[in-house]
Amino acid sequence: MTSQIPALTQPDTPRTDSVFSILSGFYSLDSGVPGLSQVILDKLNMKDYGEYRAAVEGKAEGISFRNYKEMFKKMEETFEFCTSCNRLPARLAEGQTLKRCVKCLNVYYCTKECQRKDWPLHKKVCKMLRLVAIDRLVEWLMFTGDLPLPTAKWSKPAAEVKNWDDWLGMQEDLAPRLDAASSGANMATLWKNVGRPRPADSDLQASLWRIQSEFLSRVLAVGTALRHFGLDPRAKPLTVHIAGASHNETMGARPTDYDELNNMFPGHQGIEVVLVGPEVADGPVTRPPLRSFGPRQRVYVSAHKGLYHHFWEDVVEKEEAAKPDLVVGFHPGFHANQGLLEGWLPTLLLLRDYDIPSFFTVFSEAELEASLHILQELEMHVRDSGTNPFSAQKPEQRHSSPNKAPVYCNSHYVRFQGSLPRAD
Numbered sequence: 001m002t003s004q005i006p007a008l009t010q011p012d013t014p015r016t017d018s019v020f021s022i023l024s025g026f027y028s029l030d031s032g033v034p035g036l037s038q039v040i041l042d043k044l045n046m047k048d049y050g051e052y053r054a055a056v057e058g059k060a061e062g063i064s065f066r067n068y069k070e071m072f073k074k075m076e077e078t079f080e081f082c083t084s085c086n087r088l089p090a091r092l093a094e095g096q097t098l099k100r101c102v103k104c105l106n107v108y109y110c111t112k113e114c115q116r117k118d119w120p121l122h123k124k125v126c127k128m129l130r131l132v133a134i135d136r137l138v139e140w141l142m143f144t145g146d147l148p149l150p151t152a153k154w155s156k157p158a159a160e161v162k163n164w165d166d167w168l169g170m171q172e173d174l175a176p177r178l179d180a181a182s183s184g185a186n187m188a189t190l191w192k193n194v195g196r197p198r199p200a201d202s203d204l205q206a207s208l209w210r211i212q213s214e215f216l217s218r219v220l221a222v223g224t225a226l227r228h229f230g231l232d233p234r235a236k237p238l239t240v241h242i243a244g245a246s247h248n249e250t251m252g253a254r255p256t257d258y259d260e261l262n263n264m265f266p267g268h269q270g271i272e273v274v275l276v277g278p279e280v281a282d283g284p285v286t287r288p289p290l291r292s293f294g295p296r297q298r299v300y301v302s303a304h305k306g307l308y309h310h311f312w313e314d315v316v317e318k319e320e321a322a323k324p325d326l327v328v329g330f331h332p333g334f335h336a337n338q339g340l341l342e343g344w345l346p347t348l349l350l351l352r353d354y355d356i357p358s359f360f361t362v363f364s365e366a367e368l369e370a371s372l373h374i375l376q377e378l379e380m381h382v383r384d385s386g387t388n389p390f391s392a393q394k395p396e397q398r399h400s401s402p403n404k405a406p407v408y409c410n411s412h413y414v415r416f417q418g419s420l421p422r423a424d
């Protein structure tokens with residue numbers, strides 16, 4: 001049985017020189033809870049990080065579990081450590097077991113003492129972590145095909161759809177679809193196998209929506225960026241490169257993933273989306289980019305594995321791929337450590353020197369500040385930045401520090417193009 005791999009959250013305090021964000025993720029887990037990354041590998045029956053990378057890139061057979069019960073159990077076990085003293089199960093005393101917080105069913109403690117000591121911190125996030133614990137199970141429905149739910153044609157022009165409320169106002173079928181997904185066969189299978197009570201249908205529907213919003217937040221970021229740069233796909237066909245596409249965005253990616261752009265720009269001339277990154281997972285979108293314009297009123301998605309500046313030299317400059325009208329990056333993380341910055345630097349300079357409209361999203365305001373600082377040092381011409389109205393609605397728990405305030409995918413953005421104008 002092949003199945004999903006627990007996604008690792010972004011690094012909090014990474015310490016690595018790797019250009020691969022997966023490895024930074026692992027190292028940052030260990031800096032929070034020493035030994036946690038090894039626990040994850042053990043649960044997945046993997047011997048090292050290389051094997052993990054091969055699996056998330058789709059090279060290995062996939063990770064096999066005997067049954068759903070085992071799969072969900074092993075996934076949950078990667079969250080089992082004492083939130084107060086960071087102790088892992090292997091370091092508990094004889095006969096001692098970790099106890100789960102009964103309110104959120106998300107965090108664990110080795111003793112009552114540890115739980116009591118942690119409560120002043122944990123109480124601020126306990127309610128939210130309850131939702132997160134539901135989401136990380138319901139997310140499995142992305143792999144069964146129940147999610148993402150189909151969406152409706154837009155009844156308003158894109159300029160009038162400014163936030164999620166506007167978008168939801170056009171989606172009359174969403175409620176019945178959420179209802180159907182929450183009462184579907186896969187949802188039933190899920191709760192039969194996870195070893196915890198099934199939440200109320202309203203909780204499940206809210207969770208399905210949060211996960212759907214994360215998926216859509218990427219597509220809408222692309223559409224928003226096109227609009228902000230005044231690029232109109234109804235006037236001419238457009239090519240969008242997603243630089244630094246990760247395993248999170250490409251594992252299980254389908255050729256229809258960017259179809260919401262058809263609803264956003266009805267009657268467009270053809271939009272091509274190329275996902276490029278060293279962690280691109282093999283799948284149905286792993287195919288060559290277009291060399292000439294794609295079909296009108298269709299979005300064509302392809303993926304290329306490699307660093308963006310290598311893709312540029314090896315493919316774009318040889319005219320085997322169209323030059324981009326826009327480059328988008330989701331959570332590039334180049335602010336996080338030297339290794340990631342070094343991987344990104346040639347790409348950032350290339351975007352600047354070729355004057356390419358660029359739009360990057362980040363997880364939080366702090367990350368935005370740090371990213372802006374780097375872009376300013378590179379004398380990039382930052383056009384604007386701020387909160388993204390189509391931020392994902394699903395809170396992201398910091399895997400090794402669950403009491404930290406959650407972050408949200410694509411919560412903030414920065415838009416830049418070219419070099420700063422010279423002051424003379």
Ligand SMILES: [Zn+2]
Nearest residue numbers: 082085110114
């Ligand atoms: Zn403890």
Ligand SMILES: [Zn+2]
Nearest residue numbers: 101103104126
């Ligand atoms: Zn709790």
